[in-house]
Amino acid sequence: MGNKPGSEADPNKKGKKKDGKSTPPEQKGEQQQAEQQAAQATLIPQAQSDSTVNAHDVGDEFDRLSIEPSSLQEPLRSLPVTTEDHEQFLSLQNYTKKAQSLTVDHFELLKVIGKGSFGKVMQVRKKDTGKIYAMKVLKKAQLIKRKQVAHTKTERRVLEDIEHPFIVGLRFAFQTDNKLYMVLDYFAGGELFFHLKSGGRFTEERARFYAAEIAMALQCLHENQIVYRDLKPENVLLDEDGHIRLTDFGLSKEGVTLTKLTHTFCGTPEYLAPEVIHGQGYGIAVDWWSLGTLLYEMLTGLPPFYNQNLHMMYEKIIRAKLSFPPHLSPNARSVLSALLERSPKSRLGCMRGLDDLKRHPFFDGIDWDRLYRKQLIPPFRPETYGGKLDTTNIDDEFKRETPRDTPVMASTLKGKDVKFENFTFAKPESNLDDSSALNDDDDDRFDL
Ligand SMILES: Nc1ncnc2c1ncn2[C@@H]1O[C@H](COP(=O)(O)OP(=O)(O)OP(=O)(O)O)[C@@H](O)[C@H]1O
Ligand SMILES: [Mg+2]
Numbered sequence: 037m038g039n040k041p042g043s044e045a046d047p048n049k050k051g052k053k054k055d056g057k058s059t060p061p062e063q064k065g066e067q068q069q070a071e072q073q074a075a076q077a078t079l080i081p082q083a084q085s086d087s088t089v090n091a092h093d094v095g096d097e098f099d100r101l102s103i104e105p106s107s108l109q110e111p112l113r114s115l116p117v118t119t120e121d122h123e124q125f126l127s128l129q130n131y132t133k134k135a136q137s138l139t140v141d142h143f144e145l146l147k148v149i150g151k152g153s154f155g156k157v158m159q160v161r162k163k164d165t166g167k168i169y170a171m172k173v174l175k176k177a178q179l180i181k182r183k184q185v186a187h188t189k190t191e192r193r194v195l196e197d198i199e200h201p202f203i204v205g206l207r208f209a210f211q212t213d214n215k216l217y218m219v220l221d222y223f224a225g226g227e228l229f230f231h232l233k234s235g236g237r238f239t240e241e242r243a244r245f246y247a248a249e250i251a252m253a254l255q256c257l258h259e260n261q262i263v264y265r266d267l268k269p270e271n272v273l274l275d276e277d278g279h280i281r282l283t284d285f286g287l288s289k290e291g292v293t294l295t296k297l298t299h300t301f302c303g304t305p306e307y308l309a310p311e312v313i314h315g316q317g318y319g320i321a322v323d324w325w326s327l328g329t330l331l332y333e334m335l336t337g338l339p340p341f342y343n344q345n346l347h348m349m350y351e352k353i354i355r356a357k358l359s360f361p362p363h364l365s366p367n368a369r370s371v372l373s374a375l376l377e378r379s380p381k382s383r384l385g386c387m388r389g390l391d392d393l394k395r396h397p398f399f400d401g402i403d404w405d406r407l408y409r410k411q412l413i414p415p416f417r418p419e420t421y422g423g424k425l426d427t428t429n430i431d432d433e434f435k436r437e438t439p440r441d442t443p444v445m446a447s448t449l450k451g452k453d454v455k456f457e458n459f460t461f462a463k464p465e466s467n468l469d470d471s472s473a474l475n476d477d478d479d480d481r482f483d484l
Contacts, residue, residue: 079301079303138462139210140212140217142162143160143169143219145158145171145439145441146160146161146425147427147430147434147435147439148438149430151434152286153178153182154174154175154179154182154184155172155173155174155175155178155215157171157172158170158171158173159427160219160439162219168425169208169219169221170204170219170220170221170223171218172217172220173215173216173217174215175214176214177214179216187287187288188216188286190285190288190289191218191284191286191288192206192216192461193290194257194262194285194290195218195285198256198257198262201252201408201409202249202252202256202279202281203257203281203282204221204283205220205463206218206220206461207219207221207462208462209460209461209462210460210461215441223273223274223276223281224275224418224423224425224426224429225275225278225429226428226429226430227269227270227271227273227274227429228273228274228280228334229268229270229272230429230430230431231274231416231429232269236337237335238334240335240364240368242334242416243331244399244402245402245414245415246272246280246334247327247330247399248399248407249279249407250272250280250327251385251390251393252407253280254267254324254327254385254390257288257323258323258389260290262289262292263298263320263323264282264285264288264323264326265302265303265322266303266304266307267282267307267326267327267330268304268306268326269330269333269334270284271283271284272330274429276418276423277410277414278416278418279410279414287302287303292320293320294319294321294380295319296319297318298318299318301315303326305349306333306339306342307325307326307329308322308326308353309321309326309353310325310354311380313350313353314354319380321383321385321386322380323385324384324385325375325380327375328340328371328372328375328384329376331372331375332372335372336361336364340372341353354378358372358376360372367396367397367398367400371384371396374392374396
């Protein structure tokens with residue numbers, strides 16, 4: 037069984053970002069504000085039926101966290117050997133060696149671009165190549181304390197395993213005694229949340245485009261038996277051209293399908309499917325519900341069952357009638373009703389996967405093959421004056437902070453806890469795109 041709804045909300049997490057989204061400030065009492073923050077935060081389970089780890093077990097968990105260089109060689113042993121294979125093998129070995137010696141000192145920390153419960157995300161520049169990345173830094177002690185080791189293990193593995201045009205890619209991973217570092221491709225277009233907040237709501241054309249790209253990303257995860265569980269505008273990024281990239285796999289879980297269920301109560305309250313709130317087992321159907329919620333928010337400015345009071349919101353998700361503002365087209369109402377179908381069995385996306393959406397008239401006109409190849413021109417191009425370095429689309433609240441790799445007291449972790457064995461990772465060189473390389477001015481302005 038999952039935990040009781042409402043008991044796991046983390047009021048520190050992201051609540052601030054959503055302030056002002058809906059309710060006029062004068063209506064917010066202190067208690068209301070706290071409830072609203074709790075309602076808007078990602079729920080992190082305190083005890084997880086499917087991933088519970090005790091502090092003394094974490095060493096073992098950490099051991100399995102990363103892909104060992106030897107396992108990367110696995111396919112070479114079972115496939116016919118060609119010269120090309122051998123070259124790839126050598127390049128990969130070379131790269132793994134490079135990654136093992138990689139430290140935060142190889143990066144210039146440029147800007148803080150996001151903050152979560154376990155650490156922060158910074159825009160960084162790799163000093164030798166000049167390339168710009170997003171570096172997600174997690175504190176091991178926080179992960180252990182909040183029993184998030186298993187989730188981090190999954191995040192790390194999913195990021196490495198999944199390559200998709202609408203999902204962020206992992207480039208490097210390394211660690212110190214106290215922290216984990218994941219270096220991701222950087223996407224300069226900002227969060228969908230940032231654009232939704234400034235524009236109020238999107239046109240149907242624009243919302244359709246984002247929903248279609250997100251649906252393709254979800255389908256890829258589902259085909260790999262991964263449930264995403266945290267679809268929300270903060271976790272959907274835009275690239276410089278205006279295509280989406282799904283980020284943050286901190287709540288993903290592997291081995292889940294429509295029928296292979298999981299039970300952990302987690303996610304972000306507004307986007308939780310009814311079956312999660314009911315405490316029943318749930319499967320990948322929850323992501324299609326969250327897509328319905330996100331699409332509704334893109335089209336109207338607010339999630340469908342939004343309420344400042346967390347328990348009222350859960351009540352509404354479970355039983356309130358779905359209502360639509362007058363400006364929504366019949367096709368938009370129909371697709372929203374089908375995605376926000378309370379019975380997972382009859383929900384759009386849960387009969388034939390993405391094909392359910394492709395057949396719905398709301399998506400008429402989308403050429404899905406061209407969409408996948410990024411041949412459809414996005415309806416909106418973010419302003420990125422400085423190219424990759426640009427942070428116009430990042431909330432000022434983060435940018436004000438000095439980017440630094442804050443020191444952690446050396447004594448916080450002991451023994452096996454210290455080492456996430458083989459966490460280290462680097463993408464094989466052949467897959468790296470050098471086209472975005474910038475000049476390295478080797479300017480160590482910031483305190484590491
Ligand atoms: N690859 C990236 N490119 C640009 N910005 C990114 C990238 N990855 C993350 N960010 C920014 O950092 C923010 C926080 O990242 P992320 O969602 O992974 O962490 P989090 O919400 O703290 O995660 P967790 O739920 O695991 O604690 C994102 O919402 C986004 O604004
Ligand atoms: Mg996030």
